[in-house]
Amino acid sequence: MGIRFILMVNKQGQTRLAQYYEWLTLEERRALEGEIVRKCLARNDQQIRFELMFEFLCSYAGVLAGWLALNEQCSFVEHRNYKIVYRRYASLFFMVGVDDDENELAILEFIHLLVETMDKHFGNVCELDIMFHLEKAHFMLEEMVMNGCIVETSKANILSPIQLMDKAH
């Protein structure tokens, strides 16, 4: 049903965020994360990356076409019975596992939307922000995706409840 899980993993393979939309036991999760991370990390080793360029773009609302031009390899990986769409932003990999019939480019845009939203909220988001404010990241995701379907794509709408909650707290 659409999106199965969303993972954020850093270059060393440590999971920074994991949101699953179907129940998996702890061992299954670890195994899955390990396999996927290995696949995606291995693919990226061959690329020449412009790290600074990425972080620069991160803090602006980047045009998607610009991102695409910097990729050297396909962002899709087949894994068992679903696909994984991933993209690397600086030191963090964003991976989304989707069903076979999902539109991959739309998911790439979704990932970008997620990053932009976090950027808007945290201001120049980096890995540490996600680590220290994990629940905020979870909330953002919850606003955007329900039950594996993307329900909200406007940044303003996503952020307003979160900002309200922060104010109240």
Next chain:
Amino acid sequence: MDNLFQRSLEDLIKGFRLQLLGDSSFISRALEEIRREIKATDLSTKSTALHKLSYLAAIHGVDMSWAAFHALEVVSSSRFHHKRIGYQAITQSFHDQTSVLLLITNQLRKDLNSVNEYEVSLALECLSRIGTRDLARDLSPEVFTLLGSSKSFVRKKATGVVLRVFDKYPDAVKVCFKRLVENLETSDPQILSAVVGVFCELASKDPTSCLPLAPEFFKILVESRNNWVLIKLLKIFSKLASVEPRLGRKVAEPICEHMKRTVAKSLVFECVRTVVSSLSDHEAAVKLAVAKIREFLVEDDPNLKYLGLHALSIAAPKHLWAVLENKEAVVKALSDDDPNVKLEALHLLMAMVTEDNVSEISRILMNYALKSDPLFCNEIIISVLSVCSRNAYEIIVDFDWYVSLLGEMARIPHCQRGEEIEHQLIDIGMRVRDARPQLVRVSWALLIDPALLGNMFLHPILSAASWVSGEYVEFAKNPYELVEALVQPRTDLLPPYIRAIYIHSVFKVLVFCLGSYFSAQESSSGSSSTVYESILNLVNVIEIGVWPLSGAYDVEVQERAKNVLGFIGMAKQDIAKKVNLQDNEAEACRVTAFMEDAFSEELGPISANAREKVCVPDGLELEENLGDLEEICGKFLKPVESDSVSCTDKISFSVSKLRIRDQQEASSSTSLPPKESSSLLAEHRKRHGMYYLTSKKNDPDSNGTPNDYPPANDLASEILLDPLDPKRKAKHRKSRPVVVKLDEGGESRITTSQAKTKQESVTDDESLSRDIQSALLVNKKGKEREKCEGNSNLVVVQEEETSRIEKPQNSEKKKKKKKNGERTSRKHRSRRRSEVASSSEQVEIPDLLL
């Protein structure tokens, strides 16, 4: 490190990053702390502890299921902050087996009815992640209310939850569906997006039930500018169009509009995919789609290239012209950096293969295989092999070329597909008589190469090569070299079972050579000394080569080696007496002739269901199980000391006995079997059931069985080739082998059982779809009454009723005499397996669309 204040999550994280003790000890210390803190009665302490625990569970994989009850307590707090933490913990850790799941229902209900929309949203989120059947059932009224709430924020979330609720508790459809459909007509883009998402999922599961909503979807398709919504709509239409072809005509127009107008590549791709998969009959749309695919293929971005290739491969079955147009792009993609792109290109190329271009394409692919990494190389090999061998090699015209291609594949450094190549070598040898000379030639080349013996992946190929050389030795140009190759010392590297095959092939070659020597002896008056020399050499070489193996550890190798050596020992004497050997009564001669005879029978392929083609001889009774045996042979199974058994009865069974049993009742012929021996049999059967033959061939008679199977020759001659096809060039006489059709009986058995299991899993979806349809029709009925009473344009539905239990519903049935069709809705779902219910019904789309 006891602090005065409780450590917050932030402290924990900082501590973790700074600590030097090692991860696991830090975590266990933190866990201890948490366990203490979480038992506190103060909700703030509890919630912070729970917060830390969720973090550890999420990132470090710590088990937090023991804290389930604490999470519940935290959720019941009135402070929003605590609620948030509690719900987060619950969503993360609860699952179907959590014992305290029942307790959460009330809490959820309270929060769902709360005034604060954020609490509501928390509860909805939680429900969507952990919802079980009971929760769904109990909370569906609340969800229903929320679907009509005035706050769009809440409505949006409620829509998101609906899918899970429907999934777990299909009866909720009747209640909630109407509101859902109302939401479809909303102008609020947030809600629209959510609703369309839900319908997208519902349509994937069961398209026909969403078909009546097609007009609304169409309206949105034409009007909306939101790409996300459009993409989902396209998915819905793609599913709907496959059930209802007329829809395709209507929808093709707006889709083409979108394709031309939009800038967003994702939308373009989705349009292309929809057109190519579901609307493939509309030429104009397909042409436009293929043009767009071409644009994708020439982009630099590997994502777009991959997607272009992917779309092309979806289009390939029906629109091969599209693939052929883009052939150069596809071949170029084979050398791309990205493995996904390469694979897609390979599959596309395979789809393009026909009789004419198979050699050209294989040439290209072999070149690529030599240049690529092992993974891709093997992919290429396996796809070439499978395509060429499809349908008994129907694509291959020139088998000589194909056999040499197989030999070439064996020499590719990364080749790991030895078994498949082995299988095909032997298969072709058996099926295609004319290819045998070439086959032997290729095998010889493989066998004499000592380098190949070291490669473990090639051993299966070598075993096939040796078998082929032995079996078809009459085509070999130089048996002597062949034998040398087969006994060369480097064959020590082979595993024993392949060694055994080598030795057996040596045997066959030997027999052939001796046979021809002896027959030459008889025909010619005197044998030339060179012939004598050579045969003696041959025999000596074999003896020297095989002799060390007669002490081999492996029994198979040892036995065969000894066989060969024994044969040689006997033949040697007769060869030595060469000059006087005029009579063919010599022992060696006779034995050789006998062996030749044995080896001359051809082996051929046998169909999997060959056994069933054997008709049971008359008078042979095949019983279900050996239970009846007790009646017949009970007295024979009695322990030995019994006197009543005469020795004549102890003969093993013959067919006649069984026939007698059939003619008279068992009781008349035999005495009552003693309980112990028959039960012994039953016991034995229970314990070793798997060694018993299946019921078809259950007679204990050993005399009958060998004659039931026709010798392999008969079947082989059935299978072998057609005489020459006049179309082929005269010098390449290629024939097509006749493939034995598999017995239908066995297959249909399999498919019905598969169909049965499939149907069992389908009943859940069926019931969901039935409910949706009934809800829709009630909906429609209400709407029509409001809109246009007695509109004659609406056509009455023809319904194809399948066998279904008609439960006599009371007033509902009468109410259902409506314009859109007749359905019975049931109070409870019946679990009876019917034919696929959804597909049998045709629902008319109202005229708005047609």
